[in-house]
Amino acid sequence: MGVAKEFTKGLWKEVPPFRLVLGLCPTLAVTTAAENGLGMGLATTFVLVCSNFIVSLLRSIIPSKVRIAAYIVVIASFVVIVELTMQAYFYPLYKVLGIFIPLIVVNCIILGRAEAFASKNGPVLSIADGLGMGLGFTLSLTFLGALRELLGSGTIFKHAVLGPSFEPFAIMLKPPGAFICLGLILATMNLISTRKS
């Protein structure tokens, strides 16, 4: 029950970019295509799960006065691991995501989960929390990316969907398009929630 609850809360009730409106910088910047959103989401999920696990293991050892510094060191180490691995095996994706990979360090979702959850709970619950939040983040980014890719270039995961007669909205690939899509998604999610309750 406990583990499942911590896992699923990240998928709908507290899905980071759309519900908590956290981590918007990568959400808006890299989601020009579904593939980029997916890559960014998976990289973040890896860092989130690993840092949650380590922080929860060390939670009784780390003195509270230096906890933020300790968390940042743990998070930054995993980010560098992700960056080097991506550079070695997924170079084109690494080029597209660029500066946003190192910037995972300052993604408030990760520090937020370490501080608010992993530092107070055991390793198993923390991994479940990290996986749920990370998956929620990945799904959100992929969905937003797919929506922008569909409207902005008429494709999804680089497969043509809308046919040649479709005139792409170039604005959807630019920053304003990201805000418009995000706004529409937030509105839809709020509508569904109010209907439910």
Added chain:
Amino acid sequence: MRDLVKMVVVLTVICSASGLVLSYVNEATKEPREYQLLKYVKGPSIKAVLPEGYENDPITDKIVFKMGTDEKGHPVEKTIFPAKKGGKIVALAYDSAAPGYHGNIAVMIGVDLEGKLTGVSIMTHTETPGLGARVEEPQFTQQFAGLTLSEELNLSTRGGRIDGISGATLSSNGVVNAVRQALEQFPKIKEEVL
């Protein structure tokens, strides 16, 4: 006081552990990272300048050796990308650079074993967009194929066979110089590679 010591010790241990892990990951991914960098940065140029029909991956088979020294006396490493057919080297690709109008122009040249150019491709430059930057265009670079290190390998204004880009003589000449420099190294490179 005890708190203070604990803080210092815990942070130090965490940081050293992180440093240790990262240096390991850095070592482990070093080779694939270098390979990817070559593949995506130089790969397209290498493919463009080598003659068609080679069967190997020139980046995996790259040959690195020390050749000459720079101004400070350190040895300079030269990387050669060979194209092989039936296990035998048929052509070589390597890079060279010479000053254009504005900064260095880096070119990749492909050359067969007789010293005849199979292709030239511009990798990086900082020439004026719309003018000098037009040296990138195939109409310009295609003229090099088939030439050897002779009088022909010069701008047409100097009695050669290369038509420079009008309004960008210095940029065009930069490319010619880079190609000539590369070909001047060819006999030594051939000796080293074969």
